[in-house]
């Protein structure tokens with residue numbers, strides 16, 4: 001185990017794996033590209049992920065770049081679930097439903113839970129379930145599905161996956177945590193006034209939207225694209241389509 005892996009193993013509640021056998025399991029996804037990480041961090045909780053991100057951003061400031069990526073089940077075919085550096089695995093320990101509110105049709109889950117496990121929980125309440133897409137593998141994680149924003153021939157009937165997401169808790173590259181969700185104008189101006197990385201993100205996105213207002217107005221917000229470009233036209237819409 002190298003120095004970084006040893007250090008992280010001592011400081012995380014989860015564990016770090018760097019054996020050849022473990023690394024060979026994550027060096028390809030469902031596609032052809034192969035990239036072997038130096039270690040896999042099996043995060044036990046969000047704090048573990050924060051520590052990894054903070055550690056890597058401090059290393060980067062000193063000129064040593066150690067890439068970090070999340071690995072779900074590796075169903076993707078683009079190579080996006082492979083990289084050098086640190087693979088964060090959330091499916092081993094961060095795979096639970098935190099709560100469910102059937103009245104509001106809300107489920108709160110950790111990112112490493114599989115779509116089939118979420119659907120199994122939802123199926124105990126009449127009429128609830130994840131939007132079905134045509135292709136997405138049921139054993140894939142919710143984190144992977146949200147990241148790839150899947151849609152397919154069933155999306156017209158069941159809605160798009162991205163539209164079913166109400167709120168996300170995100171660990172930023174410097175280890176800060178933000179909660180996303182629809183906010184009022186007043187909340188937006190508060191966020192933009194923050195001197196943190198979160199404030200910078202809100203300011204940059206707001207500028208991007210106002211600098212490109214004409215281009216964005218030509219986009220169809222209902223367009224079922226899976227790359228997220230048309231999503232920018234929904235950011236300031238009153239009601240999500």
Ligand SMILES: Cc1cc2nc3c(=O)[nH]c(=O)nc-3n(C[C@H](O)[C@H](O)[C@H](O)COP(=O)(O)OP(=O)(O)OC[C@H]3O[C@@H](n4cnc5c(N)ncnc54)[C@H](O)[C@@H]3O)c2cc1C
Nearest residue numbers: 072073074075076080081111135140141143144147148150
């Ligand atoms: C045959 C096939 C067809 C597909 N067709 C479509 C399609 O038509 N439309 C479509 O949109 N998708 C499609 N996909 C992709 C599909 O959405 C993903 O394969 C799957 O949902 C990802 O789940 P996973 O757990 O396997 O994620 P992985 O494959 O492990 O990861 C996918 C991506 O998500 C990122 N990721 C995973 N977890 C997290 C997390 N917690 N936080 C941040 N990022 C994360 C990874 O870094 C990677 O970039 C297809 C996949 C297959 C195998």
